[in-house]
Amino acid sequence: MTLLSNTGVLLGKELRTEFRSRELLTTTFVFILIVIVLFSFTFDPTSDESRRFAPGLIWLAFLFASSLMLQPCFLREQHNDTLSALRLSVSDPFAIFLAKLTANTLFLLLTELLLLPFFATMYNVPVLGVLHWLLLVFFLASLGISIAGTALSAISAQARMRELLLPLLMLPLLTPILVASTEVTKALFDRAPFVQWKGVGFLAVFDLVFLTALWLFGEYLLEE
Amino acid sequence: MVFAGRNGSGKTTLLRVAARLVRPSGGTLSFSGEAGSEGADSVRLGLVAHATMVYDELSAEENLLLFARLQRTSQPENHVKALLQEVGLTDRRASLVRTFSRGMRQRVAIARALLHEPAVLLLDEPATGLDPHGVTWLAETIRRLRDSGRTILMSLHGESEISSLGTRAIRLDAGSIAADTRTGATFRSILTFADA
Numbered sequence: 001m002t003l004l005s006n007t008g009v010l011l012g013k014e015l016r017t018e019f020r021s022r023e024l025l026t027t028t029f030v031f032i033l034i035v036i037v038l039f040s041f042t043f044d045p046t047s048d049e050s051r052r053f054a055p056g057l058i059w060l061a062f063l064f065a066s067s068l069m070l071q072p073c074f075l076r077e078q079h080n081d082t083l084s085a086l087r088l089s090v091s092d093p094f095a096i097f098l099a100k101l102t103a104n105t106l107f108l109l110l111t112e113l114l115l116l117p118f119f120a121t122m123y124n125v126p127v128l129g130v131l132h133w134l135l136l137v138f139f140l141a142s143l144g145i146s147i148a149g150t151a152l153s154a155i156s157a158q159a160r161m162r163e164l165l166l167p168l169l170m171l172p173l174l175t176p177i178l179v180a181s182t183e184v185t186k187a188l189f190d191r192a193p194f195v196q197w198k199g200v201g202f203l204a205v206f207d208l209v210f211l212t213a214l215w216l217f218g219e220y221l222l223e224e
Numbered sequence: 225m226v227f228a229g230r231n232g233s234g235k236t237t238l239l240r241v242a243a244r245l246v247r248p249s250g251g252t253l254s255f256s257g258e259a260g261s262e263g264a265d266s267v268r269l270g271l272v273a274h275a276t277m278v279y280d281e282l283s284a285e286e287n288l289l290l291f292a293r294l295q296r297t298s299q300p301e302n303h304v305k306a307l308l309q310e311v312g313l314t315d316r317r318a319s320l321v322r323t324f325s326r327g328m329r330q331r332v333a334i335a336r337a338l339l340h341e342p343a344v345l346l347l348d349e350p351a352t353g354l355d356p357h358g359v360t361w362l363a364e365t366i367r368r369l370r371d372s373g374r375t376i377l378m379s380l381h382g383e384s385e386i387s388s389l390g391t392r393a394i395r396l397d398a399g400s401i402a403a404d405t406r407t408g409a410t411f412r413s414i415l416t417f418a419d420a
Contacts, residue, residue, distance in 0.1 A: 002296070009293045017281045081275035084245050085336065088271060089294040224246050 003098070006090045010099030017076075018107065028069045028111045033118060035061040040122045050123040055185035058119055059178050063145065066108055067167040070149035073100055074157035083222065093219045097150055101214075104146035105139075112138050130188040133195055137188070140203035141181040147210045148173055154221040177206060226390035227379040228414055234399035235379035236274065239346045242377065243271045255344070270342030272350050276333040280322035284313050284332050287321060288339060295340040307335045312361070326353030334365065345369060347378035351386055359385055 018024055039057055043049075077083035086096050116134070120127045127134060149170055156165040184199035227235045240246040241253060271277070278287040285304060292300035308314050311331040316324070321332060330353050337345065347366075351359050363385045370376055370389060380387050387393075393414040395403040403414050 005296075006294055009290065013279070013282070013290050016286070017279065020281060080280065081273060081277050082279055084240075084243075084271070084273065084275075085277035085291065086294070087245060088243060088269065089291050224240070 003092045003095050006092070006095035007098040007102070010086070010090075010095060011102050014099055014103035015106075018103070024069050024072065024107055025111060028065045028107070029114060031068055032061045032065045032111065032115050035064070036115070036119055036122060045123060047124050050125050051189045051191070052186070054119070054123045054125050055189060056182045057123075059141070059182045059185065062108070062112060062141075063171065063174060063178055064167075065111070066104075066142075066145045066149055067170050069107060069111075070104060070146070070153045070170070071163065071166055073104065073150055073153040075153075075162065078157055087222060093222050094215050096222065097154075097214055097218045101143075101146045101150040104150055105142050108142040108146060109138055112142065125189055130193050133188050133193075134185070136200065137181055137184045137203070140200065140207060141177055144177045144203060144207045144210065145174055147207060147214060148177075151210070151214050151218065151221060154218075158224075177203065180206070225375075225377050225392045225394065226387055227377065227394050227396055228381070228387075229379075229396035229402075232398075233396040235396055236348055237399070238396065239271070239273075239348050239377065239379060242344075243269055243346055245271075268340055268342040269344050269346060270337035270340070271346045271348075272330075272333050272337045273348045274352065276321075276329045278321055278329070278332050278336055281320065283318050283320055284308065284324070284335075285317040287332060288335055291336050292339050297340055303339070307338060310365075311335045327355055327358045330354055330358070334362070338369075342374070344375045344377070347376065349379055349381060351380075351384065362386060363389060 036058070045053065074083065077086070083096075087093060090096060116127060119125070149166075152166055152169045152173070156162045156169060159165045180199040180202045184196045184203070187194050187196040187199075227238065229235050237246065241248045244253070278284075279290075282290065285308065288304040288307060289300055292304055297303050305314075308317050311334060313328065313331055313335070316328065321329060324332070330350070334350065337347075350366075351362055354362060366376060366378075366386060366389050378386070378390075392404070392406045394401055395414045405414060
């Protein structure tokens with residue numbers, strides 16, 4: 001109960017500070033939009049080509065953008081040593097992770113949803129018929145990216161080459177998510193759309209495994 | 225208890241170990257005679273460190289409410305209101321901390337450390353950034369807290385209005401106790417030697 005209550009209070013703080021500055025949301029949105037537009041300049045895809053390449057392209061863009069978004073996650077807490085204040089205030093440090101990964105998932109989902117119409121228009125991909133399934137993939141993949149990314153952000157924030165370290169650690173680790181979410185999205189963009197349950201199941205298991213690992217070992221990531 | 229010592233003598237590390245933010249490389253941490261997490265968990269600790277440990281993007285009131293709620297303080301709104309009045313920031317309660325002077329930030333930091341009425345207060349050079357008026361206010365606050373029965377451990381540089389409140393002085397040198405006294409001329413010499 002204390003864990004959930006502390007998570008709620010910390011989540012409120014994360015949302016309040018972000019919506020006050022809108023730094024992360026704006027940067028991530030603009031970054032993904034630029035990638036989508038640049039790719040559309042480099043080749044002029046037919047409808048069939050879009051169905052084949054667009055899922056990989058959009059998930060690559062989401063993945064790179066998430067490394068940008070997750071970078072300040074724990075760096076912000078180092079500015080005034082607020083992480084120490086949080087550690088002294090919460091009985092279970094998992095609440096700090098839970099609040100941050102929930103906020104990151106929400107920010108990623110919001111960015112993805114805002115960009116979906118641009119993506120569908122530029123690449124001529126029909127998304128309306130499969131929107132509910134797309135939302136499920138977006139949610140599971142964003143959750144996985146946020147869980148692993150938040151943990152790695154806590155590690156990299158204490159390193160000297162912190163700006164470079166996070167993408168170097170995060171991108172290889174999240175390759176399975178990239179592959180699975182691309183495959184599921186590709187199946188949804190097919191002329192005869194279908195749900196690739198194997199991929200959906202993989203994303204759910206990935207989230208569960210990494211969330212459990214964070215719950216068990218997260219405390220050690222916050223130590224000085 | 226006042227800790228003195230040159231830069232790098234281990235004052236900050238000692239206070240962070242006492243706050244359980246850093247795991248000690250050796251020795252035992254005991255609270256009320258109980259070692260380990262059982263002893264530590266039974267004591268409420270408040271820490272004022274070099275950094276303010278508050279969010280620049282939140283107002284003074286939002287910062288204090290955040291930590292009051294995390295620490296499950298009863299009636300957090302009323303408690304925060306009273307603390308803001310105590311540290312003289314009622315008029316600026318809605319201003320973002322990033323707009324504050326160093327002295328005002330330190331006042332917020334001290335209010336944050338006092339939120340859950342800690343039994344043990346750890347102060348790492350608490351007068352940093354305070355003007356003479358602020359130092360007098362801090363000395364009064366520490367005196368009041370000491371007289372109310374709280375244990376206060378603070379690190380200081382040299383003699384000051386605040387150091388005179390100590391009842392025991394320890395000089396640290398390279399992580400070890402170089403001198404330890406309770407009263408008299410030695411007390412002053414420990415503080416002045418450290419500053420030399």
